[in-house]
Amino acid sequence: MIQKIQAIAREAGSMMLKYQNAATHQKEGHYNFVTDADVAIQNFLKDALLPLLPGSRFFGEEQENEPLTDAPTFVVDPIDGTNNFMRRRNLSMVSIALLENKQPVLGVNYNPYSDEMFTAEKGKGAFRNGERIHVSDTPFENALVSYGTAPYDAELVKRTMKLSEQFLLQAGDLRRTGSAAVDLSDVACGRSDIMFEMRLRPWDVAVGCLLIQEAGGYFFSMGHDEPYFDDACGIWACTPTCLEKAKKLIAEVL
DSSP states (O other), rough: OOHHHHHHHHHHHEEEEEEEEEEEEESSSOOOOEHHHHHHHHHHHEEEEHHGGOOEEEETTTTTOOOOOOOOOOEEEEEEOOHHHHTTTTEEEEEEEEEEEEEEEEEEEEEEETTTEEEEEETEEEETTEEEEEOOOOGGGGGGEOOOOOOOOGGGGGHHHHHHHHHHHHHEEOOOOOHHHHHHHHHHSSOOOOEEEEEEEEHHHHHHHHHHHHHOOOEEEESSHHHHHHHOOEEEEOOGGGGHHHHHHHHHOO
């Protein structure tokens, strides 16, 4: 199945490139947009994915969703990094996860600009363009920390800035790409070491969670005992070498 999903993700990525001038529409919340490309790609993904697994469900960013159940469910972000897509920053991904019992068992993140395909299956490892990937062993003091600003939620700004400030002072440096899928894929393949954002949706992080776990790292949903995909929540992820100091810093700041 993962080969079929990769082919579907690649076709969706081609659509993203062709729709570069798609019309843009304001969504609810500050600096929150959807384009005609998001909608068209999600419709394509729904039609292509559901026949792969009869009886499965579909949970996507650009639709009204029923609550998640334990049934096999495709959780999809047609363009993770819509604002990047709108501004032609070339940092957006098609993100497709398959959840069973509300936990990811298969995932694909595809960046059509760099032609990078990140894949993972539960218990089978994580890969970039077919090559096995692992998280880094960089020490916390030299860690590169990715973060999201949660721009749709004004009440989270101060907490985000306070935490990013402490990471900048105590770890290495900060990076902000504008795509959680890109950030989490980067942690999984060793390009960065820690990632956090105060509020994300299941379609933003389901693939990244599995990638990082299968690459030897850790993924946490804030306020929950295990990765949580029922609704929005804060998340953070890191490598084993950064775990204890990152956990301590987050507990002190938040």
